Amino acid sequence: MKIPFNKPYLAGNEETYMLEALRRGPHLGNGPFAEKCLSLLRTRYGFTHVFLTPSCTAAMEMGALLAELSPGDEVILPSYTFSSTANAIVLRGARPVFCEVEAATMNMDVNLIETLVTSRTRMVAPIDFAGIPCDMDAIKDIAQKYNLVVMQDAAQSLHSFYKGRPCGGEATLAAFSFHESKNFSCGEGGALVVNRPEWVERATFLQEKGTDRSLVIKGLRSKYSWVDLGSSFLISDILAALLLAQLEQAETITAKRARVTDGYRELFTPYRTSGCLSIPQPPLNVKTNHHAFFVIFGQSQNRDRFLAGCREREIYPYIGYLPLHSSPMGRKFGYRPEDLPLTEALAKRIVRLPFYTGLADEGLEYCFEGMQRVLNGLYD
Ligand SMILES: Cc1ncc(COP(=O)(O)O)c(C=O)c1O
DSSP: OOBOSOOOOOOSOHHHHHHHHHHHOOOSTTOHHHHHHHHHHHHHHOOSSEEEESOHHHHHHHHHHHTTOOTTOEEEEESSSOHHHHHHHHTTTOEEEEEOBOTTTOSBOHHHHHHHOOTTEEEEOOBOGGGOOOOHHHHHHHHHHHTOEEEEEOTTOTTOEETTEETTSSSSEEEEEOOTTSSSOOSSOEEEEEOOGGGHHHHHHHHBTTBOHHHHHTTSOSSOOBOSOOOBOOOOHHHHHHHHHHHTTHHHHHHHHHHHHHHHHHHHHHHHHTTSEEOOOOOTTEEOOOOOOEEEESSHHHHHHHHHHHHHTTBOOBOOOOOSTTSHHHHHTTOOGGGSHHHHHHHHHEEEOOOOGGGGTTTHHHHHHHHHHHHHHHHO
16 A cells, blocks of 8 residues: 555545536636635635635735735745745745744744844745644734734645634735645645735736726726736636535545544654654644644654655655755845754654545555554664
8 A cells, every 4th residue: 555645635526516617617717616616715714805816826926916025125934834935025026034933833933023023024924834823813913013914824724723713814915725735625726815905906906917807897897908917816717616626525624634633643642752753732722624744753863764664665754844044045045054943953853744635534544554663663
């Protein structure tokens, strides 16, 4: 048996919905299935203003345009994130200012954000690693104090809840991913939530290549013209049909994924108790969507031996992100590895375990047994 890191999941209605979209049309963006997805997102999570985009990457690029980030601006973000969080900022000529993480969640350490604020800071861009919500109340307080935009990279956290509130509902802007590796997927896709009402009309222009086509659709103009910056921040209705089938099954998907989390937690807890490694410790006031599970080994050699032992059994954990501040691009901004020592150290010791919805149905026992053997070899 082979346990890949990720595997796409079909919730049931994908083929029916996609065929319907294909045969009936229209196939373009903001079509009937997109409207159904948006309506579900509005109703279930209270996202009043939400746009489907080609990816989370594109959603953040649209967000950065909307926030009018400009050269000279600074944006505080974790170094422990995907390149897309930083690219959205850098593409606008702004400077990424990297913040350390805290090990319990691998999210940005909110206690350090204020130390990084300068007169040029315009935005904070936290992520919700592994679907564990960042401390949004603390981040919002800082943003309010210094008049900053919060753009939440919620790529991994749709259907996670912070103090009972859905992730993505409170930041100025929040970007989700529907990439194949995420809990709810359409292969490649994303969404941008805009929580600043005065930005919403402009968002419709940016999404439609900088035109006011949205006003034509509403019957407010007879023809549309080029009114702003923009790009094609839309997804085809065929992909929206795929996404709808997944979003509708959010509870079933989450319940299956919870079984994977529970199993990993049980497997690794004795090793955590004996101080060999650590596992995620989401705060008690959050409910996660079980996006991912990570283990931070005490020593990087043990992480590497664990990875090798798993691979021998055809089980494929993954090393996680390489910190951005010490990446080739990070160095171009003048950062050195030693600038964020904790992030550097943790990134050498962390693994993300195989995690996909279908694992709950097939392969879980094989995965646990294989990992148990590897752990026995490491610690007994
Ligand atoms: C934190 C984070 N942000 C952004 C992305 C990019 O998402 P997408 O592939 O939808 O652009 C990822 C992808 O895994 C991610 O983990």
